[in-house]
Amino acid sequence: MFNFIFRIYRYLRYIVFAPETNPSPVSPDKYTNNTSSDFKQAKLALDTLILLAARLQALILLVQELLQKGLLKCEINLIKSEIETLEHQLSRLSPLVISYEQNSTGKIDYDLISADLSKNLEFLRDSLKSSDIVIREFNLGCDKQTGCVLLYVDGLTDRNAINNTVLKPLMYDSCLLTKENLIQPNRMDSLQKNLLLASDVTRTSQFSDLLDNLMRGGTILLINGAPEALVISTTKWESRGVEKPELENVVRGPREGFSESLRINTSLLRRKISNPNLRFEEVKIGKQTKTNICIAYLANVADPKLIIEIKKRLSRIHTDAILDSGYIEAFIEDAPYSIFATVANSEKPDVVAAKLLEGRAALLVDGSPIVLTMPMLFIESFQSPEDYYVRPYYASTLRLIRFQAYLSSIFSPGVYVALISFHQVLIPTQLLITLAAGQEKVPFSAALEAFMMGIVFEILREAGVRLPRPVGSAVSIVGALVLGQTAVSAGLIGPIMVIVVAITAITSFVIPSQADSGIILRFIFLFSAGLAGGFGILMALIVILLHLTSLRSFGVPFFSPVAPFSLLGLKDVFARFPLWIMSIRPQVLEQYNSVRQNSGLRPSKPK
Amino acid sequence: MKKLRPMLIIIIAFVTLLTLPGCWSAKGLSSLAIVTGIGIDKGASLDQLLLTIQIVKPSQAQVPSSEGGKSRGKAFWNATCAGETMIGAIREVTHLIGKEPFLAHSNVIIFGNDFATTGVKKTLDFFLRNPETQPTALILVASGRAGDILNVESEAEILPVQNIIKIIKGAAAISQFKVITINDFTNNLMSKTTAPIAPLVTITQNGNRQNIYVSGLAVFKKDKLVGALNDMETRGLLWTTGDVKKGLILITSPEDTGNVAFEISKSKSKVTPEIKDGRVIIHIEVRTETNLVEQTSADKIYFPVVALLEERQAEVIRQEIMAAFDKSAELSADIFGFGDIVYKNFPAQWQSLEDHWDEVYPRIDLVLDIKVTMRETGLVTQPVSPEK
Numbered sequence: 001m002f003n004f005i006f007r008i009y010r011y012l013r014y015i016v017f018a019p020e021t022n023p024s025p026v027s028p029d030k031y032t033n034n035t036s037s038d039f040k041q042a043k044l045a046l047d048t049l050i051l052l053a054a055r056l057q058a059l060i061l062l063v064q065e066l067l068q069k070g071l072l073k074c075e076i077n078l079i080k081s082e083i084e085t086l087e088h089q090l091s092r093l094s095p096l097v098i099s100y101e102q103n104s105t106g107k108i109d110y111d112l113i114s115a116d117l118s119k120n121l122e123f124l125r126d127s128l129k130s131s132d133i134v135i136r137e138f139n140l141g142c143d144k145q146t147g148c149v150l151l152y153v154d155g156l157t158d159r160n161a162i163n164n165t166v167l168k169p170l171m172y173d174s175c176l177l178t179k180e181n182l183i184q185p186n187r188m189d190s191l192q193k194n195l196l197l198a199s200d201v202t203r204t205s206q207f208s209d210l211l212d213n214l215m216r217g218g219t220i221l222l223i224n225g226a227p228e229a230l231v232i233s234t235t236k237w238e239s240r241g242v243e244k245p246e247l248e249n250v251v252r253g254p255r256e257g258f259s260e261s262l263r264i265n266t267s268l269l270r271r272k273i274s275n276p277n278l279r280f281e282e283v284k285i286g287k288q289t290k291t292n293i294c295i296a297y298l299a300n301v302a303d304p305k306l307i308i309e310i311k312k313r314l315s316r317i318h319t320d321a322i323l324d325s326g327y328i329e330a331f332i333e334d335a336p337y338s339i340f341a342t343v344a345n346s347e348k349p350d351v352v353a354a355k356l357l358e359g360r361a362a363l364l365v366d367g368s369p370i371v372l373t374m375p376m377l378f379i380e381s382f383q384s385p386e387d388y389y390v391r392p393y394y395a396s397t398l399r400l401i402r403f404q405a406y407l408s409s410i411f412s413p414g415v416y417v418a419l420i421s422f423h424q425v426l427i428p429t430q431l432l433i434t435l436a437a438g439q440e441k442v443p444f445s446a447a448l449e450a451f452m453m454g455i456v457f458e459i460l461r462e463a464g465v466r467l468p469r470p471v472g473s474a475v476s477i478v479g480a481l482v483l484g485q486t487a488v489s490a491g492l493i494g495p496i497m498v499i500v501v502a503i504t505a506i507t508s509f510v511i512p513s514q515a516d517s518g519i520i521l522r523f524i525f526l527f528s529a530g531l532a533g534g535f536g537i538l539m540a541l542i543v544i545l546l547h548l549t550s551l552r553s554f555g556v557p558f559f560s561p562v563a564p565f566s567l568l569g570l571k572d573v574f575a576r577f578p579l580w581i582m583s584i585r586p587q588v589l590e591q592y593n594s595v596r597q598n599s600g601l602r603p604s605k606p607k
Numbered sequence: 608m609k610k611l612r613p614m615l616i617i618i619i620a621f622v623t624l625l626t627l628p629g630c631w632s633a634k635g636l637s638s639l640a641i642v643t644g645i646g647i648d649k650g651a652s653l654d655q656l657l658l659t660i661q662i663v664k665p666s667q668a669q670v671p672s673s674e675g676g677k678s679r680g681k682a683f684w685n686a687t688c689a690g691e692t693m694i695g696a697i698r699e700v701t702h703l704i705g706k707e708p709f710l711a712h713s714n715v716i717i718f719g720n721d722f723a724t725t726g727v728k729k730t731l732d733f734f735l736r737n738p739e740t741q742p743t744a745l746i747l748v749a750s751g752r753a754g755d756i757l758n759v760e761s762e763a764e765i766l767p768v769q770n771i772i773k774i775i776k777g778a779a780a781i782s783q784f785k786v787i788t789i790n791d792f793t794n795n796l797m798s799k800t801t802a803p804i805a806p807l808v809t810i811t812q813n814g815n816r817q818n819i820y821v822s823g824l825a826v827f828k829k830d831k832l833v834g835a836l837n838d839m840e841t842r843g844l845l846w847t848t849g850d851v852k853k854g855l856i857l858i859t860s861p862e863d864t865g866n867v868a869f870e871i872s873k874s875k876s877k878v879t880p881e882i883k884d885g886r887v888i889i890h891i892e893v894r895t896e897t898n899l900v901e902q903t904s905a906d907k908i909y910f911p912v913v914a915l916l917e918e919r920q921a922e923v924i925r926q927e928i929m930a931a932f933d934k935s936a937e938l939s940a941d942i943f944g945f946g947d948i949v950y951k952n953f954p955a956q957w958q959s960l961e962d963h964w965d966e967v968y969p970r971i972d973l974v975l976d977i978k979v980t981m982r983e984t985g986l987v988t989q990p991v992s993p994e995k
Contacts, residue, residue, distance in 0.1 A: 170865055424634070429641075429769075430769075434665070435636060
């Protein structure tokens with residue numbers, strides 16, 4: 001509430017005081033001789049603003065009164081709904097508000113395109129001092145009297161398309177138009193309708209809009225005498241094609257992966273779900289980068305509240321740059337301090353499509369091949385896309401193995417240290433003797449030894465990721481020799497420790513999406529085992545379980561369907577039931593359109 | 608402060624949890640001397656204990672992978688130390704090697720003959736009280752000195768104690784002795800009437816080599832060794848307690864021309880007491896199933912003789928049980944635990960029997976109901992002999 005009032009306050013203050021104290025570089029009165037529609041628009045905006053201010057004032061007075069009477073708690077719902085309405089109204093005041101909020105200087109970008117081409121050109125040359133921007137001047141019509149300017153960014157546009165669909169018709173075919181047509185005030189309309197061969201042409205009267213489109217690969221056409229610009233979509237740039245994903249490889253199932261281009265990514269999803277209910281809503285985030293973010297969801301499946309919540313969270317991001325979907329994740333996740341991610345990601349269209357079909361939403365970020373999906377459940381990390389493509393027995397076995405692998409990847413160093421330095425009783429005598437023999441030469445405590453080896457392994461892994469491929473094999477040879485053989489014979493570590501680290505290393509790759517939290521968990525358990533043995537591990541485990549069950553991702557309990565328990569949800573947790581049994585979508589995600597398919601789809605013998 | 612309070616409570620709870628349970632200090636594996644077995648003998652004076660503690664030398668005990676047949680030193684070391692108490696004597700080891708004896712893996716405890724006759728009670732407290740020692744450790748009684756048993760090296764195993772454990776676990780099936788743990792032993796000892804038993808271990812000389820031989824049971828009266836049961840008597844005891852798992856029954860063939868051997872496959876027993884006119888009668892019901900495994904004669908085994916064979920086997924069992932009972936009566940040691948059974952069934956009459964159980968026990972009437980069922984006769988139906 002406070003934030004909100006403060007925002008409106010700042011905004012109102014700017015409207016009232018800013019023009020005097022901080023005059024904008026391009027003075028508004030430069031364009032005052034323009035059409036009266038500008039004034040109308042400005043007046044409308046101001047009227048709405050005054051209405052909003054009056055309503056806000058009334059609300060503040062009401063709150064003050066209630067505070068004095070001490071009745072605030074009784075009316076809290078009323079106030080909340082009022083604030084929501086106000087917030088909604090404020091958002092309708094765009095583009096005024098949006099341009100205010102997204103502008104780092106606080107300046108309202110409200111410059112309109114003039115009817116005078118030379119003025120426009122002057123302004124554009126002023127603001128576009130970049131070598132990759134092409135400004136092409138030419139004349140229109142039979143008598144070549146009407147001056148025109150074509151602007152585009154070289155490299156983002158298709159030159160052939162510009163030549164054939166824009167320049168050629170305008171310079172040659174414009175003779176077909178009568179002179180009257182060209183002078184008429186709505187000549188832009190006639191150009192758009194009669195001459196241009198491009199399919200996607202829009203009009204704009206604002207410079208900010210014009211510049212935005214230009215930077216996105218649009219071609220801008222300005223004509224002398226028209227206070228408008230035509231934006232012709234001629235976007236074409238080099239991008240990586242659809243390739244096999246690096247991380248999520250499958251043996252059976254689609255092999256295509258997302259790429260860096262947002263359009264390619266949306267098309268990949270659209271091809272999976274050919275359904276008008278699949279909606280893509282785009283927003284631009286990033287004051288400097290103006291990155292396109294696309295919210296994808298199935299309108300008839302996803303919870304509308306979830307979509308509203310996502311938009312709300314996106315709307316509060318006011319940052320310079322969004323370079324990858326990781327940036328978005330950092331700004332919208334539920335538990336920023338947790339070691340567990342509460343936003344899932346994938347680089348496979350089939351995975352994202354499946355999640356959309358379960359009622360989740362996805363965020364596609366232009367320039368990132370990793371697509372975010374939300375809400376996330378902890379169990380998602382253990383569900384490989386392949387689980388649903390192979391037969392249920394195999395899928396269930398694999399899933400159990402994955403659980404086992406995850407547990408051993410986080411527990412094995414800790415349990416080994418606890419056993420060897422606290423609970424020697426539990427080790428069978430024969431093994432204990434072997435362990436003792438290995439440990440005899442080692443001068444360090446087991447916990448320190450495990451810690452050192454853990455660090456060395458992480459270094460090797462990191463080096464393996466960064467190094468160029470030919471050098472990478474050298475590192476693995478050195479690592480294997482140094483770790484496996486020499487360190488043991490040199491008496492730095494025990495031979496069993498090598499096995500433990502090897503088990504940890506192998507198993508940590510089984511669950512890639514929990515690998516980051518796994519490293520930290522491993523060291524937490526190692527530390528607590530070194531401190532208090534099995535008891536310490538148990539305590540750390542309790543703390544982590546408490547934390548896991550307390551987490552929420554976009555309103556959905558992170559640990560469901562295990563806690564809170566849901567019997568129906570267990571169809572896809574420890575075992576993957578046959579697809580014809582899973583006739584209902586996960587209930588934590590989906591409440592109102594929960595039926596996925598009819599029951600009784602089990603194949604049977606023909607009668 | 609109000610916000611901090613739950614946090615504070617959690618922190619305090621965790622610090623307390625960490626410090627209170629006493630599992631704070633870690634013990635490095637290399638600072639432990641792993642004890643695998645303990646032999647207890649009588650010391651120089653009556654009060655003194657002489658302990659033989661078998662400590663593993665891990666580096667020697669490990670099976671060498673690359674060195675192959677390279678001869679190793681001994682993989683164990685028998686430390687001998689004396690003391691008034693168990694703990695005192697064990698502490699002596701720390702002085703000798705600078706490592707703390709780690710008793711959790713001492714799976715065998717051997718009482719020397721001399722020591723057992725003077726009473727073993729004073730050592731048992733240590734084994735039960737110490738958190739490290741396992742109540743499942745095996746108890747043995749040596750026919751000579753316990754220390755000598757721990758010195759007998761074996762061809763198959765690296766450690767003598769492992770050899771003993773292997774023999775006991777493996778040979779228990781043939782029903783020549785019963786596996787007794789510290790738990791079993793003390794349970795019997797704490798009972799008012801039941802006499803504790805423990806397997807007997809001896810050293811047999813085979814040329815130059817010494818071997819371990821476990822057979823028969825040592826019988827204690829209270830905590831003092833009073834006698835021993837031989838193989839036959841031991842099995843007699845095991846028939847009644849239902850501990851016979853396997854073993855051979857040897858009888859003469861139907862036409863008395865040779866022997867027939869039966870393998871026991873299953874045996875159950877049921878003991879029910881009865882008090883009649885002040886006399887204690889014990890009904891022992893044994894149900895055994897056997898398989899014919901060998902015969903040395905050419906007698907034909909066919910249906911009419913099965914009953915005869917079964918009866919002869921039952922007779923063997925009867926004799927064994929009676930022998931065991933006669934021996935225990937002679938020692939007046941209630942190894943069967945009849946006293947406890949009578950107490951459980953007739954608590955009222957027990958009051959009068961309890962005090963002079965030693966006199967009552969030898970005069971108990973045993974009523975045996977033994978039934979042997981022959982199940983299989985193996986693969987041959989005709990005896991191996993020339994056609995007549």
